[in-house]
Amino acid sequence: MSTVYEKVANQRKDYINRASLRMVNDSQVIVLEDLNIKGMVKNRHLSKSISDVSWGMFTDQLKYKADWYGRDIFKVNRFYLSSKTCN
Numbered sequence: 001m002s003t004v005y006e007k008v009a010n011q012r013k014d015y016i017n018r019a020s021l022r023m024v025n026d027s028q029v030i031v032l033e034d035l036n037i038k039g040m041v042k043n044r045h046l047s048k049s050i051s052d053v054s055w056g057m058f059t060d061q062l063k064y065k066a067d068w069y070g071r072d073i074f075k076v077n078r079f080y081l082s083s084k085t086c087n
Contacts, residue, residue, distance in 0.1 A: 025069075029071065033075070037055055
């Protein structure tokens, strides 16, 4: 059973590495929303989905690769009304 979990974990890490590298290669500036992950995990409807995608691991890899390749990465406050400013 542990080999199944190990395989899934390796697939998740591989996907995160590929997706973060693709984002860094395609963009000079990356903007992330400062999400309240701990609060979102408490919601029983969202918790499994958030845990499955390893959002924290993804953002860590994205920050690391953005720094490595000299890209700018910014966090936007989750309460900032960006949809109201984009017209």
